[in-house]
Amino acid sequence: MEDKQYMDYIHTHAQKSSHVTTLVWAFLVGGLICCVGQAFGDIFKVLLPNWEQSKISALVSMTMIFLGSFLTAIGVYDKIGIHAGGGSIVPITGFANSVVSPAMEFNKEGIVLGMMAKMFVIAGPIIVAGTVSSVVTGFIYWIVELIR
């Protein structure tokens, strides 16, 4: 049997994820996480009427990051992720999960070379991509302002 033929066999016979289930789960869980965030925002507004909106937003982010980290630490977030997929990866709680989970995993190799060094193995690319794209955007913005 030729390699090409075999690859065709594998591609036609291998089980594929169902798009419908995957998308519905991601939508529902992702939406739920956002609703929780929104609810915290509304509660904070009532509790702290003198705070500006930007401070409230920061507080909501911090709360959600804490919740993501906490659920990771007690071993719940990965179980949500099995069904939710992108729904639990994309919100800020997923970012917390991607930092906390390697920190827990590599803690055994010591605080400095284990936990600290490997904390960003998953989140690192996101930070790099975020930083680089913001620099590029800033540069474009600067050029456009100069021309105007």
Add this chain to the structure above:
Amino acid sequence: MKIGKQTYFLDNKVYIQSAYSLAGPYEAKGNFREYFDSVMEDDEWKCKSHEMAEIQMQRYVIGECLSRVNVNPMDCDVIMGGDLINQIVPTSFSARDFRTPFMGLYNACATFGEALAIGSTLVNGDFDKVVCCTSSHYATAERQYRYPLELGTQPTPESQWTVTGSGAVLLSKKQGNYPMVTGYTVGRVLDFGLTDPNNMGGAMAPAASNTIVTHFRDTGRSPDYYDMIITGDLGRFGRETLHYLCKKEGYVLDNLNDCGSLVYSDEQKPGQGGSGAGCCSLVFASYLYKKLIDKSLKRILFVPTGAMLSKDSALQGESIPGIAHAVVIERED
């Protein structure tokens, strides 16, 4: 004695005098729960890390395998085995506690087949007692090949679950009511260009098919010569693929089974089934060995399969080569 291209028959009798299996807590809920000799109550097993737990698993399994038949580790000629972790640390570290000569092996998940082949050849020669042992651990393999345990990733339908478990056997010249290793076919590394590290069944099936078909061509035997042909960790999809590949070569394997597909029950749903270097040794030392001892199986072709990838090779875009060794295990009567 060499038969055909890649097959060897042993001239002397090599008995599998003892076997011992240790299963993780998740495996203990699977299909073979009543066959395991002992079960770990949790994944860490009172050790500092999962790697330490895997070392402890091998040490325990080898010790129990020998003490079951009252053999002192110092009376063994060599301990050989392997696992999936960097520099096969669990195996080598477990061997430092025995005052027995040691040989480390690596053939990914087919290591147990490699150990049986080499071990039986040694016992066929001048060696008297050889211990073969492999292990794998879900948590150490996840870290080695994939992501941190607590990361919320979604498994693909083709993925497999690394078995936490270990199995050891003692090969010896001592006669008795034991199954024997009577021959083996050494497999080739085969690569059909699959690059998806989540579909290891598909990557290993061509190697398994090649080894099995070569075995039949070399020996002139047909599949029904064996009570069971059992592969290592192809998983359900890999097993179907192997069946299809062998059929194309003119061999219909009606008695084909797969340790990985069998080890978990249907309710557990871990993707395609179990995988790992400990998968086939665990199933062999528990279910298969007990079936061979009580004579409900008399002749099996045991084919551990391995996918020879590393995390780096997969990231560098290399395809996944597979390997499989076929070991003939039969009873005298």
